[in-house]
Amino acid sequence: MLDAFAALFQWQNLILLVGGTALGIVVGAIPGLTASMLIALTLPLTFRMDPVGAVTLLIGQYVGGISGGQITAILLRMPGTPASIVTTFDGYPMAQSDRAERALALGITASVVGGIISWFFLAGMSPSLAKFALQFGPWEYFTLVLMALVMLAVLAQGSLAKGLLAAALGMAFALPGIDSSIGQARLTFGNSALLSGFGLLPVLIGAFAISQILRDASSPRTTKKVKVSRRKLPIYISDIKTHGPNMLRSSVIGTWIGLLPGIGANIAALVAYSTAKQLSKEPEKFGTGHEPGVVAGESANNSSIGGALIPLITMGIPGSVTEAILIGALVIHNLQPGPLLFQNSPEIAYGIIAAYLVANFIMLVMMWGAVRQIAKVIYIPKGMLLSVILVFCVVGSYAVNSNFSDVWVMIAFGAIGLVLEATKVPLGPFVIGFVLSPIAEEQLRASLMMSDGVWSDILDRPYALFFLFLALATVAWPMIMGRLAQKNKKSRS
Amino acid sequence: MQISRRKLRALGDLGLLAAVAVGVSVLFIGAADLPAPRFEPLGSAAMPKILGVLLILLSLPIAFRAIRNLLRRDPADAKQEPPIQLPHRGVLVFGALLAYAAALDFGRVPFVLATTVFVALSGMAISGISVRSVLIYIFLGLGLSLALSYIFTNFLYVRFA
Numbered sequence: 001m002l003d004a005f006a007a008l009f010q011w012q013n014l015i016l017l018v019g020g021t022a023l024g025i026v027v028g029a030i031p032g033l034t035a036s037m038l039i040a041l042t043l044p045l046t047f048r049m050d051p052v053g054a055v056t057l058l059i060g061q062y063v064g065g066i067s068g069g070q071i072t073a074i075l076l077r078m079p080g081t082p083a084s085i086v087t088t089f090d091g092y093p094m095a096q097s098d099r100a101e102r103a104l105a106l107g108i109t110a111s112v113v114g115g116i117i118s119w120f121f122l123a124g125m126s127p128s129l130a131k132f133a134l135q136f137g138p139w140e141y142f143t144l145v146l147m148a149l150v151m152l153a154v155l156a157q158g159s160l161a162k163g164l165l166a167a168a169l170g171m172a173f174a175l176p177g178i179d180s181s182i183g184q185a186r187l188t189f190g191n192s193a194l195l196s197g198f199g200l201l202p203v204l205i206g207a208f209a210i211s212q213i214l215r216d217a218s219s220p221r222t223t224k225k226v227k228v229s230r231r232k233l234p235i236y237i238s239d240i241k242t243h244g245p246n247m248l249r250s251s252v253i254g255t256w257i258g259l260l261p262g263i264g265a266n267i268a269a270l271v272a273y274s275t276a277k278q279l280s281k282e283p284e285k286f287g288t289g290h291e292p293g294v295v296a297g298e299s300a301n302n303s304s305i306g307g308a309l310i311p312l313i314t315m316g317i318p319g320s321v322t323e324a325i326l327i328g329a330l331v332i333h334n335l336q337p338g339p340l341l342f343q344n345s346p347e348i349a350y351g352i353i354a355a356y357l358v359a360n361f362i363m364l365v366m367m368w369g370a371v372r373q374i375a376k377v378i379y380i381p382k383g384m385l386l387s388v389i390l391v392f393c394v395v396g397s398y399a400v401n402s403n404f405s406d407v408w409v410m411i412a413f414g415a416i417g418l419v420l421e422a423t424k425v426p427l428g429p430f431v432i433g434f435v436l437s438p439i440a441e442e443q444l445r446a447s448l449m450m451s452d453g454v455w456s457d458i459l460d461r462p463y464a465l466f467f468l469f470l471a472l473a474t475v476a477w478p479m480i481m482g483r484l485a486q487k488n489k490k491s492r493s
Numbered sequence: 494m495q496i497s498r499r500k501l502r503a504l505g506d507l508g509l510l511a512a513v514a515v516g517v518s519v520l521f522i523g524a525a526d527l528p529a530p531r532f533e534p535l536g537s538a539a540m541p542k543i544l545g546v547l548l549i550l551l552s553l554p555i556a557f558r559a560i561r562n563l564l565r566r567d568p569a570d571a572k573q574e575p576p577i578q579l580p581h582r583g584v585l586v587f588g589a590l591l592a593y594a595a596a597l598d599f600g601r602v603p604f605v606l607a608t609t610v611f612v613a614l615s616g617m618a619i620s621g622i623s624v625r626s627v628l629i630y631i632f633l634g635l636g637l638s639l640a641l642s643y644i645f646t647n648f649l650y651v652r653f654a
Contacts, residue, residue: 165551169513172520172544179537186537187523214587217619218580383620387612387630388637390590394597395641402652404598411594415587423509424502437540445535453534 001123004350008358013056016049017355020057021362024064028081029072029374030385035065035081036322037212040204041389043329044396051333052347056355058329062322063115063359066265066305067367070107070298071375075100083265083301086273090286090293097289105235106291107298108367110247114299115360117251118258118306123353126342130314130349133339138446139458143467145440148317150471151260153429160478162425169425170433171440173198180438181445193405200328200435202397202410207431208321209393210414211421213386246276246292247299254300258307258319265301265320272300306356313341313349316439321428324435497567506559510552520545585618608638 007013020042027038038061046054069084074091087107094103136144149171153163176187177197188194250272257268276296277286286293308319316338318324330337330348341349367374397410417427451457458464496504520541530536593611596602612634613627620626646652 159555161551161554165513165548165555168544168547168551169516172516172541172548175520175541175544181533182528182531182537184528184537186527187520187541189523210590214580214583217586217615218583381620383616383618383626383630384633386586386619387615388633390586390615391608391612391634391637391641394590394594395645398597399645404594407594407598411590414590419509419512423505425509441540445533448534 001350001354004347004354005358007052007347007351008056008354012050013053016053016057017060017359018362020060021064021359022366024061024066025068025071025363025366025374026064027061028065028068030380033385033389034208034212035062036320036325037209037389038065039322039325039329040201040208041392041396043201043204043325043332044399046329047332047400051330051335051345052351054329054333055326055348055352058326059352059355060359060362062305062326063302063356063363064366066302067108067111067298067363068374069301070111071104071367071371074103074107074294075375081265083269083304084297085266086269086297086301087294089273089297090288090290091297093287093289094291094294099289101232102234102291103294104367104371106239106243106294108364108371109235109239110243110250110295110298111302111367112360112364113247114251114254114301114303115306115363116357117248117299118255118303119353119357119360121255122306122309122356126310126314126349126353129310130339130342133315136315136339136463137461138443138450139461139464140467142440142443142447143458143464143471144315144317145436145443147467147471147474148311149429149433149436149440151474152432153426154474154478159424160475162423163429164475166420166425166427167429167433169420170430170435171437173203174434174437180442198409198413198434199397199400199406200331201400202406203413203434204325204328204431205393205397206410206413206415207417207427209389210410211417211427213390213393214414214418215421216382217386243292243295246295249279250276250296250299251303254303255307257300258304259310260319265304268304268307269297269301272296302360309352309356312337313352314339316341318432318435321431324432327435499562499565499567503559503562506555507563510556510559513548513552517545517548520548582619586615589614589618604642605635605638608641609634612637 008017023042024035024038027033028035039058042058042061046057049057066081066083069081070087070091073084073087074095077088077092091103091107094100149167150164153167154160174197176194178184178195179186185195253272253275254265254268257271258265273286273293273296276292277283280286280292282290308323311317311319312323312326316327316336318327327337330341335341335345335348393410394407397406398404400406417430420427420430447457448455458468524538524541524545527536527538527541530539589611592614593607596607596610597604600607609631613630616630616633617626
């Protein structure tokens, strides 16, 4: 771990981390632009970078992107990222009652505390969890991937069938190309451009950036005046006693929710907010500019990043779209995310952990010092911002293989993303299905080869059975609850 | 004739399922051409077939709900719903994006020229047209394309058209 910190403090990596965090904060502050979009767009630029530098840059963007969302959430009631929606509940009323500086000070502090607490979980749990995951065989991996996909699909907003349909569609799009097991083309229909399948990067940029930009282009953006005085951001020693327990509890909630695939920072913030409200002596004050509301939301959303990084580096399982893109970044640099990452590339595994902690401190310094200036980025005309990002999308997709077919793939997936969103089919499971499909197929085929085609061998694998049970329970639970609710409604009426 | 949002959503779902049906056919047709498994029990064609069946099964409840919503009568207040706005600006930007990619790929238009025109067109599609905005977007596009061209050519060794 100390070596990882030493590598991180080399000037090149430190510049990348500072730059990544700064860019993340700015992008996070702009409503409509998200950390995942930024990371997807930066990925092509990291190809020729050293892997530690690339990962450092992306982690900085991730931390900055989630934390930056609170600025416009507090000042304008426009959450920069979905993770900051909860911050608007109390942050904006505080800003309206001339306490914007206090809300920002609490939000920034809570974000950093959340990040540090989840870092302890990340640093403490990851190596031992990775060692434990080394016991897993193909059956365990296949069922783990299945469980992650099912959880993502079920927990995505909207209908259960549409969530699962999105995951299956994403998996189907990953099928064309050379089948690595037998070395033969599959579903390419004689098209040589399809031999290497749909590239991960064009698919990610298309599904997230292009569809988001096209939606934003049509939506009106009202730019209200930001009201932040030149006063200092007020934070006091007594806040440790007042807000400490709430920060700690919300950070732990955020970390554990982040661990579960598919739930994400926005739900973590919502759960922490509800818990803080339920445990409060003054629950009626929540939503009216109550400080614990800001603290709960911001501690939880930032700490969920640390939680989500745990399954990513120990088992190669993405908790959300951003982690799926990070997996893509590791794969692009010929690194296999999973338990062997700690053995084969410890500098990367520990580098991620170290970068996460340092990025939180960089975020604190930047947000504390430049929050007023950052808030002004929302005045950049939408036309300028979106047209420049579109050029980056095209250039980024082309630069992967110097091939225009990747640009067309990106545009096609942008259109697919728009259609899916218009029909309320969630994009998260679609993209994660695309990322996880090759792993799921490879592990299933390896499992069946090991067991000579006998499916019942899974019954001798307790962990695999446990993951399978969790996957089935995740699907069955909403149905059972729905039936029970209907029954209760009928018996009442 | 005005159509309610619920029916429009149902029609959208049916359109999506039609596209899924086409996709499933492609999966089955492609899988039929693949060789039978020889060295391993599952084979190359299994996953497309499994996913094809899964997609059909998952489409059924969505289709059922969509058809039920189409056949059901709209409530009286459905007529007063605000009409759905077409995303005109998004369509224009998408058109400009297609033209930009085509110009670079098929037309072999120089990167700096194509990018400058694209930034100007897409920027104006979003912000509106005025002499001032035309000039601003042309300068923005020119600056951006020159900077990108320099960085990609000299540092990342990527050449555009």
